[in-house]
Structures are given as structure tokens and as C-alpha cells.
Amino acid sequence: MLYRRFAIAPMMDWTDRHCRVFHRLMTRRARLYTEMLTTGAIIHGDRQRLLGFDASEHPVALQLGGSDPRDLATCARIGEDFGYDEINLNVGCPSDRVKDGRFGACLMAEPELVADGVRAMKDAVGIPVTVKCRIGIDDQDPELALDALARNVVAAGADMLVVHARKAWLNGLSPKENRDIPPLDYDRVYRLKATLPNVPIIINGGIAGIAQARQHLCHVDGVMLGRAAYQEPWQLLRADPELFGEPAPHATMKHVFEALMPYIEDQLARGTRLHSMTRHFVGAFHGVPGARAFRRHLAENGVRMGAGANVLRDAIALVDDQAMISAAA
Numbered sequence: 549m550l551y552r553r554f555a556i557a558p559m560m561d562w563t564d565r566h567c568r569v570f571h572r573l574m575t576r577r578a579r580l581y582t583e584m585l586t587t588g589a590i591i592h593g594d595r596q597r598l599l600g601f602d603a604s605e606h607p608v609a610l611q612l613g614g615s616d617p618r619d620l621a622t623c624a625r626i627g628e629d630f631g632y633d634e635i636n637l638n639v640g641c642p643s644d645r646v647k648d649g650r651f652g653a654c655l656m657a658e659p660e661l662v663a664d665g666v667r668a669m670k671d672a673v674g675i676p677v678t679v680k681c682r683i684g685i686d687d688q689d690p691e692l693a694l695d696a697l698a699r700n701v702v703a704a705g706a707d708m709l710v711v712h713a714r715k716a717w718l719n720g721l722s723p724k725e726n727r728d729i730p731p732l733d734y735d736r737v738y739r740l741k742a743t744l745p746n747v748p749i750i751i752n753g754g755i756a757g758i759a760q761a762r763q764h765l766c767h768v769d770g771v772m773l774g775r776a777a778y779q780e781p782w783q784l785l786r787a788d789p790e791l792f793g794e795p796a797p798h799a800t801m802k803h804v805f806e807a808l809m810p811y812i813e814d815q816l817a818r819g820t821r822l823h824s825m826t827r828h829f830v831g832a833f834h835g836v837p838g839a840r841a842f843r844r845h846l847a848e849n850g851v852r853m854g855a856g857a858n859v860l861r862d863a864i865a866l867v868d869d870q871a872m873i874s875a876a877a
């Protein structure tokens with residue numbers, strides 16, 4: 549089942565499997581996304597390392613970067629066999645590496661090729677196939693570019709579109725600048741929804757939290773949060789109550805960490821370094837007394853070789869229990 553209303557964005561180097569397990573303990577309902585994986589990496593790389601994930605992560609989508617329909621179909625099938633719930637095609641990433649490989653945002657200029665890829669993936673798998681795109685690139689007219697992309701991929705069978713509501717400027721801006729400098733145009737995404745009433749449209753870009761997400765839901769089917777979810781993960785405790793009318797999985801961050809501890813201990817036993825997991829927790833206690841001491845303790849002790857779960861426990865003990873962020877806050 550595709551939960552449309554809320555998702556946490558694919559973010560390279562951030563939304564790895566450890567991060568996703570952490571996020572899942574704050575919201576049962578969010579769709580989670582992997583980092584973008586290129587078709588080349590999946591076809592030639594260590595699949596277990598790249599694609600393995602924890603059963604608790606469902607529903608979780610695999611995001612692919614690529615443009616060759618045959619390779620996309622192969623990778624979609626591999627993803628389905630691994631147990632992913634959705635395959636998402638990246639048509640929004642602006643980095644040079646991606647441009648050279650003819651995938652990511654530059655594909656906004658090749659809607660027919662994107663549609664061929666979607667059709668090939670739809671033929672290959674039974675799970676939903678979705679596309680994440682921008683409203684346009686460079687000097688494209690977003691009215692025409694987004695309509696052309698959407699029309700083509702929907703005709704090819706795409707089950708949902710996620711739209712980062714700004715252009716990507718492929719010459720002259722870094723990927724980071726491309727997430728901030730091109731202006732946001734939410735109305736453009738609302739208009740797309742109006743022209744495609746039967747296609748789930750998810751809005752993304754610059755959405756600060758759950759309260760803003762609720763406002764967007766008056767216009768579109770769902771909201772995807774990226775940086776706000778990662779940098780202020782405590783906001784996720786509000787997602788299930790405020791977007792789905794269901795209790796949060798845990799009342800406080802402290803309970804989230806208690807629930808996470810068996811996973812951390814299991815991963816440590818498998819040889820994962822503590823820091824690979826705790827690096828995602830920097831914003832966990834944002835605004836709570838003791839948050840700085842928590843961060844400092846992790847920064848100083850979590851990176852040491854052989855650091856164990858006690859480092860995290862000691863860091864949590866530095867946070868003021870009484871002020872823990874409650875799901876009801």
C-alpha cells in the first residue's frame with residue numbers, strides 16, 4: 549500500500565539504512581526513500597551492501613539514477629526482489645557526475661526517454677513505479693516542461709509524481725545551491741495537480757515542518773520533507789498524530805532511543821561503527837536543555853574506534869528528561 553500523504557526525501561549520504569531505521573521509530577506512516585543508487589552501481593556493485601535494509605523500514609522506496617530503460621528495468625526487478633515497496637526514478641539531481649551520466653535533472657529535457665524508462669520498469673515489476681522531478685531546468689518554461697514530463701511518464705504508467713518545486717540550474721550552481729537558490733514555485737505544483745486529478749502528486753522543497761505540510765495537503769496528495777526531517781528529526785514525532793490521526797510510535801525522543809538500542813547493539817556486533825549511526829542523531833534534541841552536551845559527547849566519544857552503545861547512553865543521560873519533546877507538544 550502506498551501511503552501518499554507523507555514521505556521523507558531521498559538524501560545522498562544522509563538517508564542510509566541506519567538513518568531510515570531511526571526515522572521509522574518516529575513515524576510508522578512516512579514512506580522512506582533510499583539515497584539515489586545508480587543503475588551502474590547496482591548492476592556491478594555489492595548489492596547486499598548497497599540494497600540491504602532492515603525489515604522495520606517498510607514502506608521503503610528504492611531511488612534509482614539512470615536513463616537506460618533496460619538497465620532501469622533490471623535494477624527495478626532487483627529492487628523488487630530485495631523487498632522494496634516502490635521504485636522511484638531520479639529526475640531532479642543536478643550534480644555534474646549525474647549530468648555526465650545522462651540522468652538526474654538533465655532528463656527534464658528528455659521526457660520521452662524518461663517515459664521509456666518508466667514503461668520498462670512498469671513491465672518489469674509489480675510494485676509502484678514513481679518519478680521525482682523538478683519543475684524544469686535552466687531556461688525551460690516550467691509550464692511546458694513539467695507538463696511534458698508529467699504527461700509522458702503518466703502515459704507510461706507512473707503511479708505517482710514527486711515534484712521538487714523549483715528549477716535546477718545545471719550550469720554554475722553546486723548541488724547544494726540548487727536546493728536553495730532557484731526560487732520555489734508551489735503554485736506550479738498545485739496547477740499540475742489540478743490538471744492531473746487522478747494522479748497522486750507529492751510536493752517537495754523548502755517545507756519547514758508538519759504544520760506547513762498540512763497546508764500543502766489542501767492542494768496536493770502528499771508532502772515530502774527532506775532537510776527538515778533530517779536536521780530536526782523530533783518533528784517526525786508529530787507526523788502520525790497530525791497527518792494521519794494516529795498516535796506516534798513513541799511519546800518522546802528518549803523512548804525512541806530506547807527502542808533503537810537493540811538495533812544499534814546488533815549493528816555494532818556486526819562490525820558497524822557507532823559513528824555511522826550516531827551521526828544521524830545530531831538534531832535529535834534540538835532546543836532541549838542538554839542538547840549541546842549530547843552532541844558534544846557523541847562528537848568526542850562516538851568516533852573512537854570500538855566505541856560502544858554506552859557512549860550513546862551516556863550522551864542521552866546528559867539531556868534533561870523533563871524537557872524531552874513529547875509527541876503531544
Ligand SMILES: Cc1cc2nc3c(=O)[nH]c(=O)nc-3n(C[C@H](O)[C@H](O)[C@H](O)COP(=O)(O)O)c2cc1C
Pocket residue numbers: 557558559560561562583584611638640641680712727752753754755772773774775776
Ligand atoms: C544531503 C542531500 C542529499 C540529497 N540527495 C538526493 C538524492 O539522492 N536523490 C534525490 O532525488 N534528491 C536528493 N536530495 C534532494 C532532496 O530529496 C529534496 O528534493 C531537497 O532537499 C528539497 O527538499 P527539502 O527542502 O525538504 O530538503 C538531496 C538533498 C540533500 C540535502
